[in-house]
Amino acid sequence: MAARARKSAPKKAVDHALLGSIPAPEPAKLSKDEELKAYRDMLLIRRFEEKAGQLYGMGQIGGFCHLYIGQEAVVTGIQMNMNDGDQMITAYRDHGHMLAMGMESRGVMAELTGRSDGYSRGKGGSMHMFSREKNFYGGHGIVGAQVSLGTGLAFANKYRDNGNVSVSFCGDGAANQGQVYESFNMAALWKLPTIYVIENNRYAMGTSTKRHAAQLDFSMRGVSFGIPGIQVDGMDVRAVKSASEYALNHCRNGDGPIILEMMTYRYRGHSMSDPAKYRTKDEVQKMRSEQDPIEQVKQRIIAEKLATEDDLKVIDKEIREIVVDAAEFAQNSPEPDVSELYTDILL
Numbered sequence: 001m002a003a004r005a006r007k008s009a010p011k012k013a014v015d016h017a018l019l020g021s022i023p024a025p026e027p028a029k030l031s032k033d034e035e036l037k038a039y040r041d042m043l044l045i046r047r048f049e050e051k052a053g054q055l056y057g058m059g060q061i062g063g064f065c066h067l068y069i070g071q072e073a074v075v076t077g078i079q080m081n082m083n084d085g086d087q088m089i090t091a092y093r094d095h096g097h098m099l100a101m102g103m104e105s106r107g108v109m110a111e112l113t114g115r116s117d118g119y120s121r122g123k124g125g126s127m128h129m130f131s132r133e134k135n136f137y138g139g140h141g142i143v144g145a146q147v148s149l150g151t152g153l154a155f156a157n158k159y160r161d162n163g164n165v166s167v168s169f170c171g172d173g174a175a176n177q178g179q180v181y182e183s184f185n186m187a188a189l190w191k192l193p194t195i196y197v198i199e200n201n202r203y204a205m206g207t208s209t210k211r212h213a214a215q216l217d218f219s220m221r222g223v224s225f226g227i228p229g230i231q232v233d234g235m236d237v238r239a240v241k242s243a244s245e246y247a248l249n250h251c252r253n254g255d256g257p258i259i260l261e262m263m264t265y266r267y268r269g270h271s272m273s274d275p276a277k278y279r280t281k282d283e284v285q286k287m288r289s290e291q292d293p294i295e296q297v298k299q300r301i302i303a304e305k306l307a308t309e310d311d312l313k314v315i316d317k318e319i320r321e322i323v324v325d326a327a328e329f330a331q332n333s334p335e336p337d338v339s340e341l342y343t344d345i346l347l
C-alpha cells in the first residue's frame, strides 16, 4: 500500500532556495580601520602558529598540535561582528580562535608548552584551552562534540533571553558525525540562536571531501531541518564578514540556527605528523599564491592607498615582537608542580 502511494506521488523538482541554501551576500566594504585590523589579526594568528610550529620542532611542545595557517580569514571575519556576550566553541584547530577572541598570546603559548601559566595550567595542551572571561569554550579533541556543546550554549542564551549567539565551528569531516544532526534537529526545533560554521578546508586528516562526503555542498546539510545555509568564500575576510553579519542578525531576530559553510584551505599538515601524501605540493602552492587571505588584504590596502608598505612593516614588526615575547614567556614559565598532578582533571 505504502509502496503504491509512493509510486504515484508527483515528482517535484527540489528547490534548494526554498529548502535552505541562500546566496552569499556581497562581500563587505571594509573601512580603512577594519582592513588594517583584519590584516593585523590574521597576521598575529599566522606568526603565532609559525612560532608554535618551530617550538614543536624543537621539542618544546608535546602531544597534538594542529595549525590553522591558511584559514585565518574565517575566524577573523566572524569575530569582527560578534558582540561581547556571544560565545565561540571549536575543535582542536583552535589557536586562531583563541587569539581572535582576545585571549593572551602568552597564556596560549604557555599552555602549548605545558607550563603552569597556560590557560589550563599546562595540563590541557593545544586542544584544551578555555576562557570564560573571553567567552571561548574550547578547544575539543572529540570530532563533532563541540557542536552539541555549542548548541547547549545557545539553549542557555535562549533560556536566559540574553540576546547572545553561540558560534560553533567544526570541520568538513566533523560535519558527517551523527551528533551534529541531533544538534541541528534540536536547534531548529527550539529556534536556538546559534551559527554552525563548517570550515570546509577540503580534507579530514588525509581524506578529501570527495572521498568522505556523499553531498559536497555542506551549506545544505541543514536542509531536512529547515536550517538555511550559505556557502562563503572563506579565504576573503570581506565575504566572511558580510555572511556572518547576516547570520548573526538571523539569530538575533529569533529566526533560529543557520549554517555558514566556509570554503577554506589549510596549508600545513593535519597535525604535526602528516605524511602529506594525499595532495600535491602544487595544489597547496596554488592556493597560497592565488587566494592567501592575508595577501588579499595587503594588496587591497596598498592598491587603495590605505597604508604604505612601510606602515605594514611596522605592524609586522609589532606582531613579531608579541610572538617572540609569548614564546619567551612560555619557556620561562615553570612546569606545573607535581602536587598538581591530580587536580582539575577527571579520574
Ligand SMILES: Cc1ncc(C[n+]2csc(CCOP(=O)(O)OP(=O)(O)O)c2C)c(N)n1
Pocket (backbone or CB within 6 Å): 093, 141, 142, 143, 144, 170, 171, 172, 173, 174, 175, 201, 203, 204, 205, 270
Ligand atoms: C570522534 C572522533 N573520531 C575520530 C577522531 C580522529 N580525528 C581527529 S581529527 C579528524 C579529522 C577531522 O577533520 P575535519 O572535521 O575536516 O577537521 P580539520 O582537521 O580539517 O580541521 C579525525 C577523524 C577524533 N578525534 N574523534
Ligand SMILES: [Mg+2]
Pocket (backbone or CB within 6 Å): 171, 172, 173, 199, 200, 201, 202, 203, 204, 205
Ligand atoms: Mg577538514
